[in-house]
Amino acid sequence: MSxxxxxxxxxxxxxxxxxxxxxxxxxxxxxxxxxxxxxxxxFVLHSSLDIVEEVQWMNGQLYMKVIDKFFTNYISCFxxxxxxxxxxxxxxxxxxxxxxxFFNEVYENYVKAIMSPFYKVNMEVRSPVFRQRVAAAGRKYx
Amino acid sequence: MASSxxxxxxxxxxxxxxxAELVVLTYGAMVAQLCKDFxxxxxxxxxxxxxxxxxxxxxxxxxxxxxxNTFKRCSNFRETxxxxxxxxxxxxxNITPTITNWTSDGKQFSLVFDENPFADFVELPDDGRAxxxxxxxxxxxxxxxxxxxxxxxxxxxxxxxxVLRGNDTTEMRISLIRYIDDELPPEDD
Amino acid sequence: MAVYSFYIxxxxxxxxxTKTWLPPATSAPDGGGGPQGPTAAQHAPQQHQQQQxxxxxxxxxxxxxxxxxxLRNMVRKLGGEDDAFVxxxxxxYKLHYYETASSxxxxxxxxxxxxxxRNVLHQVYIxxxxxxxxxxxxxxxxHKGGAGVKNELFELALDQFIRGLM
Numbered sequence: 145m146s147x148x149x150x151x152x153x154x155x156x157x158x159x160x161x162x163x164x165x166x167x168x169x170x171x172x173x174x175x176x177x178x179x180x181x182x183x184x185x186x187f188v189l190h191s192s193l194d195i196v197e198e199v200q201w202m203n204g205q206l207y208m209k210v211i212d213k214f215f216t217n218y219i220s221c222f223x224x225x226x227x228x229x230x231x232x233x234x235x236x237x238x239x240x241x242x243x244x245x246f247f248n249e250v251y252e253n254y255v256k257a258i259m260s261p262f263y264k265v266n267m268e269v270r271s272p273v274f275r276q277r278v279a280a281a282g283r284k285y286x
Numbered sequence: 287m288a289s290s291x292x293x294x295x296x297x298x299x300x301x302x303x304x305x306a307e308l309v310v311l312t313y314g315a316m317v318a319q320l321c322k323d324f325x326x327x328x329x330x331x332x333x334x335x336x337x338x339x340x341x342x343x344x345x346x347x348x349x350x351x352x353x354x355n356t357f358k359r360c361s362n363f364r365e366t367x368x369x370x371x372x373x374x375x376x377x378x379x380n381i382t383p384t385i386t387n388w389t390s391d392g393k394q395f396s397l398v399f400d401e402n403p404f405a406d407f408v409e410l411p412d413d414g415r416a417x418x419x420x421x422x423x424x425x426x427x428x429x430x431x432x433x434x435x436x437x438x439x440x441x442x443x444x445x446x447x448x449v450l451r452g453n454d455t456t457e458m459r460i461s462l463i464r465y466i467d468d469e470l471p472p473e474d475d
Numbered sequence: 476m477a478v479y480s481f482y483i484x485x486x487x488x489x490x491x492x493t494k495t496w497l498p499p500a501t502s503a504p505d506g507g508g509g510p511q512g513p514t515a516a517q518h519a520p521q522q523h524q525q526q527q528x529x530x531x532x533x534x535x536x537x538x539x540x541x542x543x544x545x546l547r548n549m550v551r552k553l554g555g556e557d558d559a560f561v562x563x564x565x566x567x568y569k570l571h572y573y574e575t576a577s578s579x580x581x582x583x584x585x586x587x588x589x590x591x592x593r594n595v596l597h598q599v600y601i602x603x604x605x606x607x608x609x610x611x612x613x614x615x616x617x618h619k620g621g622a623g624v625k626n627e628l629f630e631l632a633l634d635q636f637i638r639g640l641m
Contacts, residue, residue: 259407261314262321271409344616348609351576352601358557359576436486436577468578471488471540 146175147286148185148233149278151254153266154226156193160269161186167283185217189231192219196229206251207244222247224254234286242285249281292368295354296376310406317422321411328419335421339428346378347433353377359437363462364388366439367395370430379403383458396446399456410450417452421445427458438466478637479568479584482536483604483624486578488544490536491618492625496637539582543572561593575600595640603632
């Protein structure tokens with residue numbers, strides 16, 4: 145099973161993306177998306193942003209669970225207080241708990257990454273450390 | 287012996303608390319702004335940080351002397367090093383850098399920072415130059431230079447490695463250039 | 476106990492602050508000594524005291540600095556580097572001296588019966604000088620011509636503190 149994770153800024157601009165595969169049940173952590181799927185994923189993920197705007201006011205939670213579905217692609221969303229969206233595309237519905245843990249860990253590290261004085265709002269997150277930590281969180285929970 | 291005395295002095299001196307993250311973010315914002323103002327001319331940024339630190343040091347020394355109840359001058363440069371690391375840094379940043387790499391003439395030593403509160407969260411800009419040119423915490427060099435000048439020691443302080451740059455340690459090198467003599471009153475005519 | 480006057484000298488030997496608590500006319504003789512140095516200062520009133528009474532306060536400050544500076548150097552020469560010059564007294568007044576490691580020198584003239592004011596000068600340094608002058612971000616680091624020292628908070632607090640002692 146493969147995952148596509150993206151962080152979308154306040155202007156609906158992409159800040160960070162990362163593809164990875166499951167590490168559970170003997171997975172090797174490599175993504176198995178096909179060549180076309182790379183582009184499709186981006187498209188699917190971004191098209192769900194409209195729904196995020198609707199859902200975000202429904203309950204006061206940062207973690208909004210699965211908000212959209214495109215054939216077998218499910219999209220889970222987590223929105224930070226600063227209106228930055230974490231979107232995760234996954235195939236069969238994952239346990240909500242695992243995704244929640246993943247988001248929380250990424251959130252924690254995201255905050256540290258953007259606290260760097262050289263980071264500016266809505267700038268692409270290029271920190272290699274952050275990328276490593278997202279990968280680690282993926283390995284740990286998904 | 288001097289070493290344990292310095293440690294105790296540093297421990298005893300309690301400080302008011304200010305939120306550490308506020309300081310870290312303020313300093314970070316300042317460095318980032320300097321980088322912007324000087325168009326990422328990191329050599330200039332280093333100089334500017336050193337200059338700011340120097341001006342801070344000139345004042346901070348008075349606060350240090352009052353807080354640490356220092357009456358006497360250090361008898362030698364080794365004692366000065368102990369006081370800097372175990373009292374000065376302890377009072378103002380609540381860290382105690384390690385003193386190492388003395389030269390045999392006792393005029394140069396290194397401070398190795400196991401932790402550097404200023405560098406929390408920081409990742410240097412990835413423009414390919416900052417990693418080689420910017421000394422992010424360079425203000426500390428200036429502070430030491432300014433503070434020691436007020437107690438009649440002319441020193442040179444500079445960073446030689448920084449974990450932010452990918453080095454294993456953060457190390458500052460301090461060299462005593464000379465002791466400054468008392469200034470004499472101008473001759474009356 | 477009476478405090479007559481108070482002086483601050485910076486590390487460039489410049490007098491950056493003076494304050495007197497009695498009008499000059501009725502004030503006790505001011506810091507003499509001068510070129511005659513420490514030994515003379517220990518002794519009875521000096522002959523040219525009369526003239527000195529009329530010297531300007533700027534001259535007083537210079538004389539006082541010259542005296543305490545030589546005294547301090549002499550004390551260190553005789554008693555070793557760690558020895559400190561604390562005070563001297565004449566028949567009319569007592570001069571108290573306090574020097575910080577940053578070469579700031581505080582001098583206070585009181586009547587002869589006053590016990591050591593070293594502690595008081597130390598308090599002036601940490602509670603008044605530090606709080607109101609050093610920590611004032613708008614005051615310059617070097618107080619050339621007394622710039623930045625004569626601020627209202629410092630003046631008031633100093634006056635209050637000294638009057639509290641008298």
